[in-house]
Amino acid sequence: MKRISDYSAQMEKSIREINLPGGILDTLYQPISYALASGGKRLRPSLLLMAADCFGGKATEAFSAAAGIEVFHNFTLLHDDVMDNSDTRRGRQSVYAKWGVNAAILSGDTMLTLATQLMTEVDDSLLRAVLDTFNSMAIRVYEGQRLDMDFETSDNVTLEDYIRMIMDKTGSLIGAACKIGALIGGASEKDADKMFEYGMMLGVAFQIQDDWLDVFGDSTTFGKPIGGDINNNKKSYLMLRGAAIGGPEAEALSDAMKLPAGDTKVKVVTRLYEKMNLSAICRQEISSYSAKALTALKATSLSDDDKEAFRAVVEKLTGRKK
Amino acid sequence: MKRISDYSAQMEKSIREINLPGGILDTLYQPISYALASGGKRLRPSLLLMAADCFGGKATEAFSAAAGIEVFHNFTLLHDDVMDNSDTRRGRQSVYAKWGVNAAILSGDTMLTLATQLMTEVDDSLLRAVLDTFNSMAIRVYEGQRLDMDFETSDNVTLEDYIRMIMDKTGSLIGAACKIGALIGGASEKDADKMFEYGMMLGVAFQIQDDWLDVFGDSTTFGKPIGGDINNNKKSYLMLRGAAIGGPEAEALSDAMKLPAGDTKVKVVTRLYEKMNLSAICRQEISSYSAKALTALKATSLSDDDKEAFRAVVEKLTGRKK
Numbered sequence: 001m002k003r004i005s006d007y008s009a010q011m012e013k014s015i016r017e018i019n020l021p022g023g024i025l026d027t028l029y030q031p032i033s034y035a036l037a038s039g040g041k042r043l044r045p046s047l048l049l050m051a052a053d054c055f056g057g058k059a060t061e062a063f064s065a066a067a068g069i070e071v072f073h074n075f076t077l078l079h080d081d082v083m084d085n086s087d088t089r090r091g092r093q094s095v096y097a098k099w100g101v102n103a104a105i106l107s108g109d110t111m112l113t114l115a116t117q118l119m120t121e122v123d124d125s126l127l128r129a130v131l132d133t134f135n136s137m138a139i140r141v142y143e144g145q146r147l148d149m150d151f152e153t154s155d156n157v158t159l160e161d162y163i164r165m166i167m168d169k170t171g172s173l174i175g176a177a178c179k180i181g182a183l184i185g186g187a188s189e190k191d192a193d194k195m196f197e198y199g200m201m202l203g204v205a206f207q208i209q210d211d212w213l214d215v216f217g218d219s220t221t222f223g224k225p226i227g228g229d230i231n232n233n234k235k236s237y238l239m240l241r242g243a244a245i246g247g248p249e250a251e252a253l254s255d256a257m258k259l260p261a262g263d264t265k266v267k268v269v270t271r272l273y274e275k276m277n278l279s280a281i282c283r284q285e286i287s288s289y290s291a292k293a294l295t296a297l298k299a300t301s302l303s304d305d306d307k308e309a310f311r312a313v314v315e316k317l318t319g320r321k322k
Numbered sequence: 323m324k325r326i327s328d329y330s331a332q333m334e335k336s337i338r339e340i341n342l343p344g345g346i347l348d349t350l351y352q353p354i355s356y357a358l359a360s361g362g363k364r365l366r367p368s369l370l371l372m373a374a375d376c377f378g379g380k381a382t383e384a385f386s387a388a389a390g391i392e393v394f395h396n397f398t399l400l401h402d403d404v405m406d407n408s409d410t411r412r413g414r415q416s417v418y419a420k421w422g423v424n425a426a427i428l429s430g431d432t433m434l435t436l437a438t439q440l441m442t443e444v445d446d447s448l449l450r451a452v453l454d455t456f457n458s459m460a461i462r463v464y465e466g467q468r469l470d471m472d473f474e475t476s477d478n479v480t481l482e483d484y485i486r487m488i489m490d491k492t493g494s495l496i497g498a499a500c501k502i503g504a505l506i507g508g509a510s511e512k513d514a515d516k517m518f519e520y521g522m523m524l525g526v527a528f529q530i531q532d533d534w535l536d537v538f539g540d541s542t543t544f545g546k547p548i549g550g551d552i553n554n555n556k557k558s559y560l561m562l563r564g565a566a567i568g569g570p571e572a573e574a575l576s577d578a579m580k581l582p583a584g585d586t587k588v589k590v591v592t593r594l595y596e597k598m599n600l601s602a603i604c605r606q607e608i609s610s611y612s613a614k615a616l617t618a619l620k621a622t623s624l625s626d627d628d629k630e631a632f633r634a635v636v637e638k639l640t641g642r643k644k
Binding site for chain 2: 024025027028079082083101102105106108109110112113114116117120124127128131132135138139142143145146147149150
């Protein structure tokens with residue numbers, strides 16, 4: 001059976017082989033090499049390759065597009081780190097912290113165009129479909145990031161708003177990776193759309209899992225300090241769901257958000273989440289979106305073996321500890 | 323005879339008609355509408371339309387690509403204004419000053435993808451050629467902006483470096499506008515490349531003219547305060563050419579750059595430029611690049627009438643007072 005992990009080594013190699021000029025332009029391209037060398041899960045390009053492989057045995061024809069998806073993802077991280085004022089990324093200095101705002105903006109812009117160029121390295125017959133999927137996804141990602149920033153200062157964010165935001169910001173990119181891989185593999189339009197749906201729902205489950213890990217995860221495996229969302233008063237799934245439950249605990253939660261950032265705040269809020277049974281509610285929601293991903297997957301014409309390969313990704317990601 | 327000004331009204335209309343979502347996403351799209359409504363010369367899209375018209379009577383088929391070039395140009399302005407810390411743009415607040423860094427970054431990113439989407443609205447037969455031209459141009463523009471920023475803190479910038487930088491940052495965009503218009507009009511590859519060369523050389527002449535206007539222009543028609551480059555110690559064509567001449571005036575120029583920003587500094591530097599005959603030398607250089615543009619134009623298969631239309635653009639732009 002195919003396994004997602006079989007594709008990540010190939011992706012590391014493809015990404016290392018992206019040819020960037022140097023010399024006088026090191027100031028533009030060095031931050032790009034640095035960002036791309038920082039690892040990460042390579043989830044999106046690996047899904048793209050596995051989809052191309054499962055639908056038509058065409059993983060090798062999908063290398064450039066897979067690299068393009070990863071370059072795009074890293075472009076968004078460069079700009080997000082400026083917007084969120086984040087000094088660290090994957091346990092190292094962010095490009096923003098290491099080279100400053102201007103480098104993060106301009107090298108990020110360059111990555112977006114590089115990603116688009118990599119996307120054009122498909123057969124003429126697929127060029128329009130692949131680019132349309134890629135560009136529409138990119139617009140959704142920006143819209144999601146905008147909503148995410150606007151929610152920080154808004155007092156009436158609903159759970160529905162939140163789901164829309166993570167569909168745009170996180171889900172659409174994973175969905176597009178799966179769809180573009182399917183298109184390159186030769187999938188029908190219907191199958192390609194189902195793979196988008198699969199990736200989208202997987203992305204939502206993945207993001208809610210991230211919110212859950214922020215509170216109930218283990219800092220050594222999660223790679224980020226626990227309680228970051230709580231200390232930043234981030235409108236996470238847990239926070240919005242807690243507010244929606246109402247009652248005295250929701251009021252206590254609202255009060256607790258006014259505490260200064262620190263261990264006490266994290267403890268008080270976590271305690272309230274526990275009283276409201278939010279860990280279990282959150283796990284339930286992750287299962288629900290995972291099930292939606294699997295429903296979309298089942299509706300494709302993939303073989304049972306290949307469906308199993310994509311099902312295993314859902315299990316791995318929603319059971320992850322980091 | 324066709325005139326470049328005949329196309330700008332149509333461009334204003336096409337740009338107003340770009341359909342941007344509103345509602346909850348106003349925070350993303352309002353800065354884009356604002357930037358696009360701020361006018362400017364619409365030089366690049368008008369050149370694109372005129373090229374499509376001259377090569378094949380296909381101006382109407384080029385509306386989307388022309389709008390795309392203008393959206394791209396404005397995207398670079400949004401990000402440049404953050405990088406250069408510029409509060410004003412075309413006599414109004416810049417997006418950066420009005421909505422802040424994050425809006426300028428994210429709405430700018432959105433404009434880059436919107437521009438790419440507009441570029442894809444060409445016939446399938448042209449899609450790859452148009453996108454390749456557009457994406458290669460975009461990379462050159464980022465490289466030019468990077469060099470421009472790096473030159474600010476470098477002590478050994480040569481005139482040759484400067485010409486390379488403005489070819490990348492300014493020339494390539496005007497060149498790509500002309501080439502994409504020619505491609506849509508149905509031009510041969512050779513003609514399309516000659517039109518790129520025409521636009522590239524026109525862009526270099528245009529930029530040196532801009533440097534000249536900064537010193538010898540009239541602030542009421544130029545739209546910017548005179549001496550901005552001098553006060554910012556910008557390595558303009560005049561400054562680098564003056565340094566290259568050497569001798570006692572070049573030394574005096576080097577000393578004058580150390581003066582604090584202000585009217586005195588502008589006067590002293592302008593005086594030295596005059597002593598070194600730099601106004602005439604600069605005008606000579608503008609003529610030389612204009613001649614290169616016309617040589618490329620002559621090598622195309624355009625009719626004499628259409629060549630005259632493009633020749634008039636060179637004359638208009640290098641004789642401009644703003």
